[in-house]
Amino acid sequence: MSRAINCPSCGGSIEVKAAGYTVSVACRHCGSVLDVANPDVAVIAEYHQSVRQLPLPLGSRGTLFGTQWEVIGFLERQAGDYRWGEYLLFNPYAGYRWLVHSDGQWQFGTMLTDLPRETGRWGEAAWRGEVYRGEDEPVTIITARVIGEFYWRVRAGEMWVARSYERGGASLSREWREGEEVQWTHLVGVPGRLIDAFVRPQGPDLARPEPARPRPDTSQSGQLGFFARLWQEAAERRTSLWHMAMLLLVTVFAALLLLSALTSGADGVRGQGQVAVDGPTARITVGPIHLAAAHQFVTVKVAASDFTNRWVDLDYLLVNRATQATIPASATIEYYAGRDSDGSWAEGSHHTSTRFSQVPAGDYDLLVEAEAKRWNDPSAYNYTPPMPDNPWGIGGVANAAAPEAEVISLGFLVEPGGFPMGLWWLIVALAAAPWAVFYAYRASKTAVYGEDS
16 A cells, blocks of 8 residues: 655655555655654655666566566665666565666566575575575675665665575575674576566656745736636635535536536447456557547546456557557556455456546547456465465466466447536536525525524
């Protein structure tokens, strides 16, 4: 579960993705390292410097070893003159992993709880029946830079002693320092094409603090429009229930008229596709979609075939055929069911709806990238235990026969105009208006003269 905090140094808004687990987080705006375990969000260490563009920006999402991960933290570390980057990955069901970027190569790291043991021969470590050999002497590692959030109190300048043990394409990393327990990490190589497939954050950084907006000059209220004057006068005379009721009615009518005007009345465009559970990303195109009004809502409705304890992530791009301008959006379809001590339970839906706003006129295609994942839990109806031969319990068994892929069918309906019932809602509102006016009148009279007025 995520939560938002404000940096006490610069006032910027920061979203903590792994709330309840994360202990420290570095502000993406000013670089201050914050202690989020402290209710007051105390500043541990502050260093003001421009945040350089990372090869894998925070917030990027991608799938490695059958699990979707999000990049939530970055460490720049060095040993002598040699520097490399370590990204902290997070999944709410699988926990934390590391992604190490060194000399253009990537490695996926898993923190170990069943610790390796160093054998009697110097420079060797044994783990799960395999022997890893150390080729280098221990080195001192310094944390040079911190960005993002972490599950421990991290700060620039931390020093660790580390040694690496190799076996084929895998390695064990041992880090320790006085007074703290030894940390072991198992690392395996990751092809660069899997990292390139990570979806980078798009659009403006909505978390950045905005400058305060000046209030309109009340001395120039005569130059304001009718609705602006009505709002301003009502805000300054809150003791008048009548004026507040009138303001409410005018606001409702204006909103309904606007939504009705944005309804184009055009027919929807349908499309369909399929996505394999725990399979590759499915790419689906729906179109062409013709939009006639200058600006309008566009609503995307999706219905999935029946499934249980699965979820489907949908990434949209609404692409203008003429200009190639794109508008991104995303949605999730998920449905879970199981049984616990309180009996059977179920939550979620096989349908979802997403709305694009203020889409200019033109001909469009809706490009969809869909990924389906399974959710395993002992309380679920179709729980499947993890594969025993996988050292992390998150992927498949090497050289095992591939089971028949489970496929989820998706049906799409793209409708111009996100308020197709706007006219009917306007009729209902107009019919209810006399009752609202009468209620406001009675309430204002009662407030002044009493109940029997």
